[in-house]
Amino acid sequence: MASALEWGSRGRQFKSVRPDQIILNMQTVNIGLIGFGTIGKGVVKILCNKQALLSEKLGVNLALKFVCDQDITTSRGVSLEKDILTTDVSKVLCDPQIQVVIELIGGIQPAKDFILKALENKKYVITANKALLAECGDEIFAAAYANGVDVYFEASVGGGIPVIKALREGLISNKVKSIYSIINGTSNYILSMMSQQGCDFKTSLKQAQDKGYAEKDPDLDINGLDSAHKIAILSRMCFRQKIEFKDIFVQGISNIALDDIRYAEELEFKIKLLAIAKQNEEYLDVRVHPAFLPKKHLLSNVEGVFNAVFINTDLAGEMLFYGRGAGELPTASAVVSDFCDIVKRLSLPQALDQQDVDLKARIKKVSTITDISTRYYIRFLAVDEPGVLAKIANILGRLRISIHSVMQKGRRQSGVPIVMMTHKAKEADVQEALIQMNSLNVIKAAPVVIRIEDGE
Ligand code: HSE
Numbered sequence: 001m002a003s004a005l006e007w008g009s010r011g012r013q014f015k016s017v018r019p020d021q022i023i024l025n026m027q028t029v030n031i032g033l034i035g036f037g038t039i040g041k042g043v044v045k046i047l048c049n050k051q052a053l054l055s056e057k058l059g060v061n062l063a064l065k066f067v068c069d070q071d072i073t074t075s076r077g078v079s080l081e082k083d084i085l086t087t088d089v090s091k092v093l094c095d096p097q098i099q100v101v102i103e104l105i106g107g108i109q110p111a112k113d114f115i116l117k118a119l120e121n122k123k124y125v126i127t128a129n130k131a132l133l134a135e136c137g138d139e140i141f142a143a144a145y146a147n148g149v150d151v152y153f154e155a156s157v158g159g160g161i162p163v164i165k166a167l168r169e170g171l172i173s174n175k176v177k178s179i180y181s182i183i184n185g186t187s188n189y190i191l192s193m194m195s196q197q198g199c200d201f202k203t204s205l206k207q208a209q210d211k212g213y214a215e216k217d218p219d220l221d222i223n224g225l226d227s228a229h230k231i232a233i234l235s236r237m238c239f240r241q242k243i244e245f246k247d248i249f250v251q252g253i254s255n256i257a258l259d260d261i262r263y264a265e266e267l268e269f270k271i272k273l274l275a276i277a278k279q280n281e282e283y284l285d286v287r288v289h290p291a292f293l294p295k296k297h298l299l300s301n302v303e304g305v306f307n308a309v310f311i312n313t314d315l316a317g318e319m320l321f322y323g324r325g326a327g328e329l330p331t332a333s334a335v336v337s338d339f340c341d342i343v344k345r346l347s348l349p350q351a352l353d354q355q356d357v358d359l360k361a362r363i364k365k366v367s368t369i370t371d372i373s374t375r376y377y378i379r380f381l382a383v384d385e386p387g388v389l390a391k392i393a394n395i396l397g398r399l400r401i402s403i404h405s406v407m408q409k410g411r412r413q414s415g416v417p418i419v420m421m422t423h424k425a426k427e428a429d430v431q432e433a434l435i436q437m438n439s440l441n442v443i444k445a446a447p448v449v450i451r452i453e454d455g456e
Pocket of ligand 1: 158213221325326327
């Protein structure tokens with residue numbers, strides 16, 4: 001395999017299809033990538049680092065044949081062999097060996113022409129281009145249909161959250177009643193920084209830009225247009241009705257001041273930039289604007305770059321999709337996920353069968369409960385007399401279980417309820433402690449233990 005990629009900064013060698021990772025007798029899907037920016041770089045990293053995993057799961061080898069960008073000299077921390085990097089987009093669009101074109105330059109033109117050309121040349125297209133799909137989706141999908149190929153766009157909405165796939169497949173028999181969403185990571189990051197740290201608007205925006213969340217033109221993020229593009233895509237999928245993008249009401253967050261955020265807090269609300277889509281008998285209600293949300297609403301707790309899409313459907317009811325809505329690897333992860341559908345469409349022998357292969361050869365032991373370490377809540381009923389706690393502390397201390405807090409919860413005829421929280425301890429030690437505590441005559445009933453999980 002000629003095409004090689006190198007992790008320039010560390011000098012580690014990667015190949016687009018590493019010879020040691022090629023699965024023999026497996027077909028290869030050739031890919032052309034247009035746009036070597038933040039997300040493009042993430043896609044290159046995933047295609048290199050996850051080559052073996054992807055081949056195994058997809059049943060094909062994925063080979064990056066060309067990466068095209070106007071700027072092929074600036075270092076991205078990944079360096080590509082000379083014959084992969086190109087400024088000539090026709091190499092990607094017209095190479096008969098390339099079956100999949102990934103478009104990551106964004107904006108309407110020239111992305112639209114590139115995608116139409118790729119489709120005309122019977123190539124499947126993966127894109128994260130929400131503006132293009134929202135404004136010209138009908139034309140793009142019609143061109144794909146006419147050419148017997150398709151356009152996949154998981155990365156266009158919600159960054160790393162697989163919400164498109166969930167709507168397309170998981171909820172196929174559902175009628176969507178409403179969507180309430182936070183789908184712009186940059187504006188949510190800004191509102192969170194203002195609310196949590198009292199940062200001003202400009203500083204928060206600068207931070208979002210530095211983290212690679214914002215669009216090239218960050219006005220799109222803060223004036224609500226990026227959210228509007230995304231809700232237009234979701235509406236098209238959910239309601240299957242043509243809407244004019246210009247009919248969507250869009251208001252951004254540039255007028256929100258620190259004072260508004262403080263007043264909202266005092267009133268037990270949060271301010272969030274919401275993208276809403278609902279349908280009733282007469283019309284579709286599709287809009288983007290900042291809104292007061294009660295603090296206890298699930299969406300109020302979506303902070304920073306996180307996105308969330310709260311969907312209500314007729315069969316499955318309410319559900320929440322939550323995850324990182326922007327950034328290099330989350331968005332690149334969504335881009336690469338589209339290969340699952342493409343491989344199916346390419347009808348390659350073996351493809352995807354590998355996902356369900358017999359795993360007997362890879363049996364791995366499941367841990368027993370005594371292998372875990374966590375924090376514990378322990379409640380017991382004790383005799384109310386001097387020295388009881390000392391006896392218990394002595395047992396715990398000998399077993400290296402550190403106490404975080406102890407509370408005596410009043411006094412009953414039957415004894416005094418005592419509640420303890422421990423620091424992280426070994427389950428095996430805690431079980432031994434319980435046996436020893438139980439045998440003390442000052443303990444009046446078997447202690448109740450509940451493991452504390454912080455979800456990390
Ligand atoms: N600028 C976008 C955002 C990137 O902040 O959500 C992901 O589409």
